[in-house]
Amino acid sequence: MKDLFAVVMLSGIYSLLTASFFVAMDAVDVAFTEASVGAGIFTLLMLTTITMTGRYERAARHKPTLALAVVLATGGLLIYGTLDMPYFGDPQAAAHLHVAPRYIHDSMQEIGVPNIVTSVLASYRAFDTLGEVVVIFTAGIGVLALLSVARRPEDDAEINSVNDSMHEQHLILRIVTKILIPFILLFALYVQFHGDFGPGGGFQAGMIFTAAIILYAMLFGLSTARRVISQPLIRLLTAIGVLIFGGVGVVSLLNGGNFLDYNVLSDDPVAGQHLGILLI
């Protein structure tokens, strides 16, 4: 397939399928995230990129034999590895017997949040989550470092013109989106505050929030988007987001506990903002 646009769309659909698969596998939180990230943000990012880098792929002149061999070897090894795996869905598998039961049985008493995923995420393995936030932050800074200088005025104009031309073609889309965006934002807020009970939580909410912003940017041109959300503001928010999370840890540290030792759930409300930075 040489048309990257189609490829991107297909991969978006693939992500959605994955998400529904996750639901089937009882992983509602993950499905939520995958849907918003994989199908939403990823696709949007890809589309933005394609508008800048060109839509069509040239014919590959590679000799794929070597790659094929590597892939086959890897796949073979993996299949070989599966032979001794516990069967799919087997409740007696080691993975379910060791650490997980404690989460399932005791998290209600220890954390007080019905969604086990949330409690594990935010408390038992909170440090991973902090790491994840920092990853996003890193990527954000990286993207900023890469793209901010590249944005010379003439580039801006060029990209905008590309965008603008695209926008005019999608007039209907624009109007629909305009109506949709407030709802998306509202939905994000809903997910955020109900994270404790239903699936979702701060991160997914942030994701949806960002998706909305990216959508906006896509359709109304980057410059417009930037006018709505000023760059320094987002920078500041990002920094503060990371700092709040870390700050919670530090506070508990000062209070005598171990790092990130908090008994009250304190999710990170601004984590999602980090993605916002990707826009800029």
Place this chain on the structure above:
Amino acid sequence: MSLSLESMLQLCIILPLLTTAGIVATGRHPNLREGVTITASLVILYFVINLYNGLNQGESISVQWWQLLPGLQLSFTIEPLGMIFALIASFLWLITTVYSIGYMRSHKEKNQTRFYAFFAIAIGSVMGIAFAGNLFTLFIFYEVLTLSTYPLVTHAGTEKAKKGGRIYLGILLSTSIVFFLLAIVSTWFVAGTLDFKPGGVFGPMVNTAVAGVILVLFIFGIGKAAIMPFHRWLPAAMVAPTPVSALLHAVAVVKAGVFTVLKVCVFIFGIDLLRILPTTQALLYLAGATVLIASLVAMRQDNLKARLAYSTVSQLGYVTIGALLASSSGVIGSSMHIAMHAFGKITLFFCAGAILVAAHKSKISEMRGLGRQMPITMAAFFIASLSIIGVPPAGGTWSKWFLLVGTLETQQWILMAVLMISSLLNIAYLLPIPFHAFFSGKQPSSGSVAIKEAPLPSLIALCTTTVACVFLFVYPQPLYELATAILEIPEIAHGK
């Protein structure tokens, strides 16, 4: 001065390094700079003589520095063999400095500060080698010596000098890193110590095959001893200015090589073990071959310095043979030959340099009749040649004599023949030079030739070493005592 002998020992190694700093600091004022150099060399000589006296009075002098690696210490001990080497080196440093002042100035060489600075480092490391208390210390100074002499070899900075330097460094570093280091690590692993011990470190239970392999590694690894096929660096290094060739390649570097060989043979293996190792004989023949082949090659060289270089390769073979003979006379002969050859060869190099400076000639074929122009130089050349060949009245007689006795003792008839033939070859390639200089060549067309000798400092230097050659023939007693003392230690140790 009320310095203890121990601190003198340490100063012998540290002072040259301080001198380097002094030389760099005074680099802008040539007179001051050379004053620093000469003062330092005088002081070092004074220290070494003091140490010598101390040794004669039976004091044991040793210094331990810190541990570089666990169990591997930097340590220094004075024993007779090292004393011989240190005496020669410190004395000849003084002489060479005097010589090089004349040479370098009249030759208007560039980068003289760099020259004297690295010269001082080199001497410091020679002292380190001479007094090293274990193989590890020796190895470290051995490498420092290689590196510090590299800028001296490439001093001219020309394409040819660079090429020579590349060969020099390439061979010396390669052999030392690949073979020498491997040999040292193996010794450390097999014997558990690297200290120089009378009678060797390997003990009686050692597997002779392993020890034999280690011996081969040592002999090849000590590339400075210029055993074929690793002798190429020596002729290549002759691109250096003459004082460098003189001191470093007639004395310091090559002698550091054979000194190390001798030291390893006597104090790591011990001559008793050496005698029964399976590889000793093969190495002896290799050394013999080196002696002969190098002599033959020397005959074909027209460049005076190249001829002297190959002559050195051949003479180094003598010392190695003496060490490997594993007999007392052999060891005595070798250690004396280190000294005798040093004086003889440095004189020859001084002469070569003097000829280059005064007459601008480096080819032997151009030197006919030069004796009339430079009579003193040529006379010195003649006497030094006698010393190399081993005929009275020059010091070389004694060392060659002991080497021959050594071959007799161990009944190495082939090697004995090698030594004899080689001496004849020495005559063939050395004596014609002064002979032609005095007695042949076309008569000067216009009256008498003005006598035009080298600059005075150079002349003084080469006269001194010539006198020393003769002196060592007349009065070899101290040297002989030192040389016999080397072997007395192992005998005492065995008695215990």
Place this chain on the structure above:
Amino acid sequence: MILGLYNYWIVIVLMMIGFYIMIAHGNLIKKIIGLNIFQTSVFIFYITIGKVDGGTAPILADGITRYSNPLPHVLILTAIVVGIATTALALALAVRIKEVYGSVEESEIQEKDNQKC
């Protein structure tokens, strides 16, 4: 036996498709898509590990005793985010490469570099 493992095998096939795209394709954007597929299939693999027969989503509620394993879900939440971060960075790089090289084809980029050298 085969039935018990089929899920894994499908995942592996997906994984290898992504992996193949990553190493065999010359277009930078395609590579990134491949990367994404590769990573997503790994996520599926994790989630598969976490599934327990008869379990429900790990949200505590009365009357349910068997839940799927929540830990892989948590890990994958993190991993997804990490993945998207990587993708974003890769895309940003691709954009920059397009700007300075004028192409996102591996072969063309290498050609241009070679000319310059």
Place this chain on the structure above:
Amino acid sequence: MLAHLPILQVIVPLLAAPFCLILRRALLVWLFALIVSGSAFLISITLLQQVLASGTISYDLGGWSPPWGIEYRIDKLSAYLLLIISAISTVVLLAARISIQKEIPADRHTLFYILYLLSLAGMLGIIATGDIFNVFVFLEISSLSAYSLIALGKDRRALWASYQYLIMGTIGATFILISIGLMYQMTGTLNMEDLSRRLPEVAQTRTLFAAFAFFIVGVCLKLAMFPLHLWLPNAYSYAPSIVTAFLAATATKVAIYLLIRFTFSVFGISFSFTALPLQTIFLLLGLLGIFVASTAAIYQENVKHLFAYSSIAQIGYMIVGYSIGTTTGLMATLLHLFNHALMKSALFLALGAVIYRIGSAQLSAFQGLGRQMPFTMAAIVVGGLSLIGVPLTVGFVSKWYLILATIENGWWPVAVLILLGSLLAIVYVWRIVETAYFKEPAASIGQVKEAPLAFLVPVWVLVAANIYFGIDTRLSIQVAQAASQSLFGVAP
């Protein structure tokens, strides 16, 4: 506060990074980053002392005891690496301000420091953590920041290099992720300590074998082990000098750490060295790496490229030491880890100084530099000698132990090959020396001044460390020995 040092070690640079964004002024940020890195260094010293005095430190994050929560676990090995990395980072950072002035546009200086700190935090996190999934997360932090740092290079090829690195690095990380998943599936735990207890039960399964293989391949990609090294030369060459100095000294070290940590502490030696013919494979690849990369280094015209290839060769030495599989061998690897970090950071930093003055790292531009930048070039010479392994430099110490280890095992041919490999180092180092000292400067360059003091000081700090730890080896040897002994002793 002392009890919290393990987490502070990581969290201080981690949180300092976003804080930089608030400071904004580049000078302030630099000072701040310097202080942060310096305090990380102090913390690591204290930690090392604690570990040496009282054994392994375990720290439960969030107050949840492992294996439920994430554990930070500092043993001798990790304390040793923490020290190396934070020390190098601090010294390199000293020179950063002046170096990036010419190599990175001014508006990105703040971002540069943030990424630098993040990268530092990521590496420290990998080393300190005792949880395998946490390793993955921090691996990504350090990698992502490394990709961005490399992409900041002036040359446009930096972007391409960074992209390649990103693809390779992500494949490596995903492989590791697969491996983690497989391990979790078989044991149900993510904690290293816990894993090492539970893995032997399933040691005979093919799944674990696959997990092991994936981990090794993944980590070798990160490690740039021959033949998976293709991303490294370009990435090092086109990155800003500071980044090169920092990454060359630390990034691959962290990967080696992971290799050692997983094979020794997680899988256990008996499994690691029997499941695959690992020793043979690593030995062969290590030796091949030494020779191929050293030979490649000889033919490079760009000095940065040259040293990058030399890095690959040096990794080969570490791999060989590792593959010997004895205490001495591992000790040699650990020593070389430390020593190589010192050498390469000194060399690349000195190169940075050269680039600062003459704007190029081509070998031809080095002509006559020996006279024009005497101190910088002297630093390069000392670093080069250390690479060769000349006595009185650190390079000698590690080479000594490597050879000793091979001979202990009776691997004579390997010992000879290792030594022959270092001869190649002589050749490539000497190419630089000859050009710098024995060629007249090219007329086009004109007068070049010695590098500014801001460069010389850190460069010479590192060079002095090269010599100091070559002479006084007590610290490095003691720690390396203790670490390798405990690894062999603790593992079943």
